[in-house]
Amino acid sequence: MSRPSRSAVRWPRPRGLRARLLVAFALVTVLGASAAAWSGARSAGSALVASHQRQLAGSFTDRIATIAPTLTYPPDQEALDRLRAALGTDTVVTYGDGRSASGDGSGLITEELRAGVRERHRLLTQRTVVGGTPWLLIGTPVMLTAPDGTRTPSGIEAYAARDLTGVRRQVDDLTRSAIGTAALALVPAVLLALLAARGVLRPVRDLRDTARRLASGDLDARTRPRGTDELAQLTVTVNEMACSLQASMAAMERMQAEARRFAADVSHELRTPLSTLTAVTEVLTDTTGDMGPDARESVDLAITETRRLVRLVEDLMEVSRFDAGTASLRPEETDLAGAVRECLRARSWLGRVDLVAAEGVRVRLDRRRLDVVVANLVGNALRHGAPPVRVLVRAEPDHVAVEVTDHGPGIPDGVRGHVFDRFFKADTARARTPGSGLGLAIARENARLHGGDLTVDGPAGGGARFVLRLPREPLGPGDPRERREAREPSEPREA
Amino acid sequence: MGRAGRAEERAGDLTGRAGGRRWHGSGTARRARWGWWVAVAVLLAGCSLRPSGVVDEGEAPTGVAPGVTLYFVDAAGELRPQLRRTGRLGTVHEAVTLLLEGPGGSGMRTRIATTDVTRVAVTATDGTIELLVPLAAADVTPLGIDQIVCTALAAHVQAGGARGTAVRIRFTLPGPGPDARRTCPLTG
Numbered sequence: 001m002s003r004p005s006r007s008a009v010r011w012p013r014p015r016g017l018r019a020r021l022l023v024a025f026a027l028v029t030v031l032g033a034s035a036a037a038w039s040g041a042r043s044a045g046s047a048l049v050a051s052h053q054r055q056l057a058g059s060f061t062d063r064i065a066t067i068a069p070t071l072t073y074p075p076d077q078e079a080l081d082r083l084r085a086a087l088g089t090d091t092v093v094t095y096g097d098g099r100s101a102s103g104d105g106s107g108l109i110t111e112e113l114r115a116g117v118r119e120r121h122r123l124l125t126q127r128t129v130v131g132g133t134p135w136l137l138i139g140t141p142v143m144l145t146a147p148d149g150t151r152t153p154s155g156i157e158a159y160a161a162r163d164l165t166g167v168r169r170q171v172d173d174l175t176r177s178a179i180g181t182a183a184l185a186l187v188p189a190v191l192l193a194l195l196a197a198r199g200v201l202r203p204v205r206d207l208r209d210t211a212r213r214l215a216s217g218d219l220d221a222r223t224r225p226r227g228t229d230e231l232a233q234l235t236v237t238v239n240e241m242a243c244s245l246q247a248s249m250a251a252m253e254r255m256q257a258e259a260r261r262f263a264a265d266v267s268h269e270l271r272t273p274l275s276t277l278t279a280v281t282e283v284l285t286d287t288t289g290d291m292g293p294d295a296r297e298s299v300d301l302a303i304t305e306t307r308r309l310v311r312l313v314e315d316l317m318e319v320s321r322f323d324a325g326t327a328s329l330r331p332e333e334t335d336l337a338g339a340v341r342e343c344l345r346a347r348s349w350l351g352r353v354d355l356v357a358a359e360g361v362r363v364r365l366d367r368r369r370l371d372v373v374v375a376n377l378v379g380n381a382l383r384h385g386a387p388p389v390r391v392l393v394r395a396e397p398d399h400v401a402v403e404v405t406d407h408g409p410g411i412p413d414g415v416r417g418h419v420f421d422r423f424f425k426a427d428t429a430r431a432r433t434p435g436s437g438l439g440l441a442i443a444r445e446n447a448r449l450h451g452g453d454l455t456v457d458g459p460a461g462g463g464a465r466f467v468l469r470l471p472r473e474p475l476g477p478g479d480p481r482e483r484r485e486a487r488e489p490s491e492p493r494e495a
Numbered sequence: 496m497g498r499a500g501r502a503e504e505r506a507g508d509l510t511g512r513a514g515g516r517r518w519h520g521s522g523t524a525r526r527a528r529w530g531w532w533v534a535v536a537v538l539l540a541g542c543s544l545r546p547s548g549v550v551d552e553g554e555a556p557t558g559v560a561p562g563v564t565l566y567f568v569d570a571a572g573e574l575r576p577q578l579r580r581t582g583r584l585g586t587v588h589e590a591v592t593l594l595l596e597g598p599g600g601s602g603m604r605t606r607i608a609t610t611d612v613t614r615v616a617v618t619a620t621d622g623t624i625e626l627l628v629p630l631a632a633a634d635v636t637p638l639g640i641d642q643i644v645c646t647a648l649a650a651h652v653q654a655g656g657a658r659g660t661a662v663r664i665r666f667t668l669p670g671p672g673p674d675a676r677r678t679c680p681l682t683g
Contacts, residue, residue, distance in 0.1 A: 049544060054552065061556040065655045068558025069584040075559070116549045123555050127547040134544040143557035147564045147576060147649035148682045149658045154559045168544050 018197040025193030033185040037178030045171035052167045053136050057125050060138050090161040105161030113139045121153050134164040203231040219246040264320035270313045281306045315438040322445040331364040337393050343374045357393035363400055363472050369446040376439040377466045381406035399471050407463040420444045557655045560584035565594050566645040567603035590650035591615045606639035625663045632670030645679035
């Protein structure tokens with residue numbers, strides 16, 4: 001990888017299934033055809049070479065056998081020259097110390113061949129390559145045959161070198177034509193590969209499309225299986241998976257709806273006895289003056305807890321309305337700064353809060369819901385944070401924002417993502433607080449009902465900062481579906 | 496073509512994410528690639544003529560001899576070979592011609608009638624040598640026929656001819672029997 005020379009010769013690796021099938025088919029075909037052509041060419045070539053060599057050697061001995069009876073024996077130099085002349089060029093004839101040679105090729109005779117001729121007394125050949133030219137070396141003793149057929153070496157040896165360039169050219173031609181034939185096989189291989197790739201790729205594409213539709217939420221998506229191969233089995237399996245997914249999703253939704261309805265029913269059923277209880281405690285409040293200190297403490301506790309219970313039930317019913325999608329928005333033209341100031345004034349918080357409000361910002365929003373949100377945020381800041389608590393109202397081109405900042409210890413990073421969860425308490429040791437545990441959840445639902453959002457972060461100076469952003473034009477009240485879709489992905493823990 | 500191209504593009508898109516796992520550089524792949532090249536090189540090299548060892552191509556040629564072997568009859572009446580030192584083997588024709596000229600001063604005898612005409616016609620066919628001798632069948636005893644047959648066969652075998660060859664002798668005046676194919680009783 002680090003060497004540039006390697007990366008320069010690296011071929012692009014085929015990625016698509018089609019390309020890979022194509023390459024595999026082509027490779028297999030070329031290899032198979034090459035192997036067949038090569039083995040054919042090789043055996044034909046070696047047969048050609050062998051027959052040529054045999055012919056050369058045969059012709060060599062035939063010439064010796066023809067001229068030998070006319071040679072004087074023991075041979076003199078003239079006899080050796082005659083024999084050599086009869087055998088053509090590139091020939092050596094020896095007898096003892098006598099020697100007759102002609103041609104450059106006579107120097108090619110190897111010692112190995114000479115030794116073989118002397119030991120075996122047979123006609124021997126050896127192929128050699130000198131300077132790129134292939135030569136056939138032929139060597140033979142001339143035998144002395146007795147009338148009864150007994151053969152003894154006469155001492156005469158004849159050697160010759162024969163050029164094999166012509167045969168090599170023929171063999172090379174054979175090889176070339178074999179390679180050409182192998183290359184021809186590539187064309188049908190590519191066509192076959194394309195056909196096979198089509199057969200494989202179509203079901204794969206269909207499956208992929210189905211998987212995409214399933215992933216994007218269309219649980220009715222299915223692929224019709226074709227044939228009985230592995231791809232068809234895969235298709236059937238994917239279909240079964242989609243079916244069971246659909247069934248479990250439906251069951252989950254049903255259970256969720258039932259749970260919500262149950263919560264709504266419970267809170268509704270609790271409201272009537274609670275009204276009675278509230279009325280009773282109010283009567284008790286008027287009569288605490290006649291009681292002893294112990295009794296008064298008990299009554300005060302009962303009153304506090306009853307109020308908390310009432311608040312919890314109200315919040316639960318509000319959450320149920322959000323869950324059921326029946327929460328409705330009643331927007332009206334409102335002066336934002338005035339609405340916030342009115343909210344703080346009604347709770348006598350103006351003195352404890354540092355309000356910085358941009359005046360004259362008018363937006364359409366649900367005053368009651370804004371009041372709920374601001375009261376919750378400021379209440380939390382006063383209760384859990386530390387002064388000074390700052391409320392900042394500002395206007396942006398496309399939205400308005402209400403920021404509530406305190407200077408308390410702030411919210412740890414780990415739990416910041418959970419503060420909007422229902423019944424979430426940042427400090428587990430301090431479980432009993434006046435709040436219902438639903439305040440922030442309801443505040444965020446209210447913000448989202450407006451098409452806005454409620455977020456929390458920790459500014460550099462410490463403390464916690466909640467930012468309520470509302471669009472200048474809120475969503476219409478009759479569009480609960482859109483509101484739900486905007487909410488669901490960000491709260492998977494709700495189930 | 497347009498459809499196929501689009502499909503390939505989409506298929507590439509589908510598998511492209513897994514393409515991050517590369518194995519070009521791994522040792523196994525590199526060894527495998529070297530293996531391919533070696534195989535191709537061997538294939539190509541196997542096609543041309545390479546040097547070889549010493550190969551046996553058969554019988555060595557023969558045919559040289561210090562003289563001609565002629566067959567005469569010794570004092571005991573037995574067929575005997577005699578080397579006539581002519582310096583070379585010569586042909587069947589020359590051998591039989593020399594035989595017809597007689598043993599000379601060697602002390603051997605011949606059972607072939609002397610004749611002034613020693614011209615012999617030799618016709619070699621497959622497995623048989625046919626001799627046309629300038630003699631009448633009556634001029635030659637059976638031993639004399641063996642002399643001719645053995646001499647012709649010896650020259651034939653010494654020149655590299657097959658040992659199983661037979662000889663048929665035709666006379667200018669044929670004898671009563673058929674022209675039999677004969678072999679030499681000494682050399683089989």
